[in-house]
Amino acid sequence: MKSVNKASLFFLLLIFVSSCTQRAENEKSFNADEMIIRISEIEIDSADLEEYISILKEESEASVRLEPGVISIYPMYQKENPTQIRILEIYKDKEAYDSHLETPHFKHYKTTTLKMVKSLKLLDMEAIDEESMPAIFEKLSENE
Known part of the structure; x- marks a missing residue:
């Protein structure tokens, strides 16, 4: 059960980092x-x-x-x-x-x-x- 929780946490962290990166890229490209x-x-x-x-x-x-x-x-x-x-x-x-x-x-x-x-x-x-x-x-x- 703990390995499932760690995998889920890792997956959510990956989504969050990806979202932040995309937002930063969008803000840089906007002028x-x-x-x-x-x-x-x-x-x-x-x-x-x-x-x-x-x-x-x-x-x-x-x-x-x-x-x-x-x-x-x-x-x-x-x-x-x-x-x-x-x-x-x-x-x-x-x-x-x-x-x-x-x-x-x-x-x-x-x-x-x-x-x-x-x-x-x-x-x-x-x-x-x-x-x-x-x-x-x-x-x-x-x-x-």
Whole structure:
């Protein structure tokens, strides 16, 4: 019985050390000063809304899954007016953003939805509380 307890204790210690190491690595790799944060304000023609949303969902999923420098492509719409799309975009740095613009999935999104967009406004943003941003993403991963 004592050997089982020692093995369990060792295993828990290993998990704890690994978790601390991962947290330290995440904090080292996070640099808010280099990040690009943007809100895209897009108005879509109502006749194209369903098709636009389908294409946008494919593009945002591929961007986050395939591109290490894409932290967030989070699309949403106004409840009272679904043709008003907003996208929270967060990129690790300018290099990640520039790379994103050259990907096949972004180019497909841009060319196929161009005729659907009635207006587009890109708002570059600055984080107010950049110290809390790593905690947001840690919290998300804890809920998985």
